Amino acid sequence: MFKNVPIITALVTPFTTEDEVDYPALDALIERMLGEGVTGFLVAGTTGESPNLTHAEKIALFTHVGELLKGKNAVQVANVGTNSTAASAALAKEASAIAGVDALLAVAPYYNKPSQAGMIAHFTKIADASSVPVILYNIPGRVVVTIDNDTIVELAKHPRIKGVKQCTTIDDIAYLVKNTPDDFAVYTGEDGQMLDAIRVGGAGVISVASHVLAPEMLECLTAESAEDIASADELMDDLTPKMNALFRFPSPEPIKMLLAHRGEINEDMRLPMIKLTADEAAQVLERI
Known part of the structure; x- marks a missing residue:
């Protein structure tokens, strides 16, 4: 299933000015992206x-x-x-029983700084509690610890651990593609790596940029699938600075600003995330 979903949008959560989840804005956002060809959220x-x-x-x-x-x-x-194994496993059991939940994502435990053996035990508990596939989330830049490649390879033997969102290097992605089962989906979590990840056998990208750049991203992947390498490269060269602009400041601040600028959501966030200043917003907008 996952290998047939080349772009999964990591959705923002829109809030009202009263700090409630803004479901009408969320619905409109999803419907617009569905119309643009996004099939994963x-x-x-x-x-x-x-x-x-x-x-x-x-x-x-x-x-x-x-x-x-x-x-x-x-x-x-x-x-x-979360960084609590018990809480994550309990939520995995509850969430996987909800109709329309096709898979779960579970991040490496932050703050605790567990060993590789500790992470194997952590993710195994989560997967054991789930009734749907689990995707690991390896993002050392946010959580301090790294799920080592060989740890991911070991976890991929679990019958319900079926993928990873990998925010490291293309070399790591290539290694994981080569050393995990064919039904294990290796996604990049870095928008700028999208095309390179596909070229080493990755499943696609779990993306922030697809909130606003999905048509161009899908055009790039279509060109690549058609072996029109020159067009894919040209499209990716155009996309990359725009993607990078969305991470110029702490995410999701830039993407929420941009969606608010387009009139799709309120820019409101919950602390410690804050709105971009006018100058910061201008720096993002001029690059999109």
């Missing part, structure tokens, strides 16, 4: 401000998005990862 991930969502809000989001995507040939990946 990660809900309540880092871009969705997961640390600042309550348990009840996460369950409500997973349920709502599952209902919205029903019959639309799209998949929902629900983020259940």
